[in-house]
Amino acid sequence: MEKLLIDGKKTLSGRINISGSKNSALPILAATILNNHTTIKNIPFVNDIFTMLNLLKFIGLKFKVSKEKNSVEVINLNKNINTVAPYKLVKTMRAGVLVLGPLLAKYKKAKVSLPGGCAIGTRPVDLHLFALKKLGAKIKIKNGYIVASATNGLKGANFKFPSVSVGATENAILAAVQAKGPTLIENCAIEPEIKDLIDFLKKLGVKIKISGRKIRIKGSIQKKKITHKVICDRIELGTYLIGGALAAKKLILTNINPDFIRKEINILKKMGVKMIIGKNYIEVYKSSKIKNINIKTDPYPGFPTDLQAQIIILMTQASGISKIKESIFENRFMHVPELKRMGAKIEIYNNTAHIYGPCNLTGAEVMATDLRASVSLVLAALIADKRTKINRIYHLDRGYQDLEKKLKNCKALIKRV
Ligand code: UD1
Numbered sequence: 001m002e003k004l005l006i007d008g009k010k011t012l013s014g015r016i017n018i019s020g021s022k023n024s025a026l027p028i029l030a031a032t033i034l035n036n037h038t039t040i041k042n043i044p045f046v047n048d049i050f051t052m053l054n055l056l057k058f059i060g061l062k063f064k065v066s067k068e069k070n071s072v073e074v075i076n077l078n079k080n081i082n083t084v085a086p087y088k089l090v091k092t093m094r095a096g097v098l099v100l101g102p103l104l105a106k107y108k109k110a111k112v113s114l115p116g117g118c119a120i121g122t123r124p125v126d127l128h129l130f131a132l133k134k135l136g137a138k139i140k141i142k143n144g145y146i147v148a149s150a151t152n153g154l155k156g157a158n159f160k161f162p163s164v165s166v167g168a169t170e171n172a173i174l175a176a177v178q179a180k181g182p183t184l185i186e187n188c189a190i191e192p193e194i195k196d197l198i199d200f201l202k203k204l205g206v207k208i209k210i211s212g213r214k215i216r217i218k219g220s221i222q223k224k225k226i227t228h229k230v231i232c233d234r235i236e237l238g239t240y241l242i243g244g245a246l247a248a249k250k251l252i253l254t255n256i257n258p259d260f261i262r263k264e265i266n267i268l269k270k271m272g273v274k275m276i277i278g279k280n281y282i283e284v285y286k287s288s289k290i291k292n293i294n295i296k297t298d299p300y301p302g303f304p305t306d307l308q309a310q311i312i313i314l315m316t317q318a319s320g321i322s323k324i325k326e327s328i329f330e331n332r333f334m335h336v337p338e339l340k341r342m343g344a345k346i347e348i349y350n351n352t353a354h355i356y357g358p359c360n361l362t363g364a365e366v367m368a369t370d371l372r373a374s375v376s377l378v379l380a381a382l383i384a385d386k387r388t389k390i391n392r393i394y395h396l397d398r399g400y401q402d403l404e405k406k407l408k409n410c411k412a413l414i415k416r417v
Helices: 022-034 047-059 094-107 126-134 166-176 192-202 234-247 258-270 305-316 335-341 371-383 403-408
Strands: 004-007 012-017 037-041 062-066 071-075 109-113 138-142 145-149 158-160 183-186 207-211 214-218 225-229 248-254 274-277 281-285 294-296 318-325 345-349 352-357 365-367 387-391 413-416
Touching: 004 371, 012 234, 012 403, 022 037, 022 047, 022 071, 022 094, 022 166, 022 192, 047 062, 047 094, 094 109, 094 126, 094 145, 094 166, 126 138, 126 158, 126 166, 166 183, 166 192, 166 214, 192 207, 192 225, 234 248, 234 258, 234 281, 234 305, 234 371, 258 274, 258 305, 305 318, 305 335, 305 345, 305 352, 305 371, 335 345, 335 365, 335 371, 371 387, 371 403, 403 413
Parallel strands: 012 248, 037 225, 158 183, 294 318, 365 387
Antiparallel strands: 004 387, 004 413, 037 071, 062 071, 109 145, 138 145, 183 214, 207 214, 248 281, 274 281, 318 352, 345 352
16 A cells, blocks of 8 residues: 655745646536536546546546646537446545436436445435425435436425535535526535536526525526636645645745635734735745634635644644634544644544644654545644654545645655655
């Protein structure tokens, strides 16, 4: 099994080109089921994207990947369509469940494996099914699969999600764009990735309006040959921003839109991180003094749960006690025991991590447990004394394109063995 070896305490400097958003590309790829010929640009070639492409291939779509151009062309000839998402593909990546909405909308039936739990919590799909039922789908759970049908097609409806979910909002939109009549959905997730999906669907002729947490959908897909460029990965951007704040003489992050991370920028500023914010770049510098802070994760525009593990590393370098409450997932502090093995002083009380800083981290052999936890270990290793060995790095490969290359170009001592 591959491991990462990182020798810490090296000053970073250089430029990192931020990849396209994985969490934007995944629902947009699922949406290509609804169209005939789609080209998607700025695709991050990470393992979750390949899993989604394999799922589309299993369903019967054809695709052409251009790694040099970071683009993929997806063609749906509507021949030999298999409206199934099998367990082997959905179990490794929960976003596989996003094909449920488009399959049901276009082909009036779908059989999609239940994704099951994962390291960070139980992660049910009840809100996805709630929305599809409101749109007229009949749904049964059979042998570990969601078996859904809408014999006469889906019908537009008005409904309100009992709580905010990114995936359920995406599945609901992807189903409603092909339903008869208008739909109004309340209490939606409004992450930039949802807005990117909406911009994509607008290119297909659907009328979608978003105001606050309400989304109105009218009209249905008109098949077109379209091209869409996905937005930058705000979580990758936030990760390297924290990396820069920890260890950079000067790090320049390019191909970005700072508007997607205003909350994060404000928090980092409050912590004393020095940044220059450009229109499509950010320069970040290591600060001599980091201040402690208390924050909590929340749905967008709140602080993202996907950056909780990374900001904890910055908190280990702050003076005093910092606190971060995880309010999205019930079990998302798997990185904490590993960080403690590197010398971090962290205690968890009622889903809030108390981080006692500043403290000196030391290299150790550690284990990656999920995507964002893994990258937090990389950040910790960059500032630790001596060598850190990170095991189970397949989690990192699910979501960070060219991580070692990007860091090596900025003078980090990192290698995969
Ligand atoms: C997406 C992101 C993930 C991020 C998460 C929260 C993708 C591919 N993944 O995941 O990186 O961490 O948003 O920002 O975009 N829930 C239910 N029932 C449901 C669905 C969700 O109870 O049917 C709960 C979840 O267990 C969780 C909360 O709602 O506690 C939010 O999850 P959700 O927003 O759905 O996350 P994902 O879409 O799975």
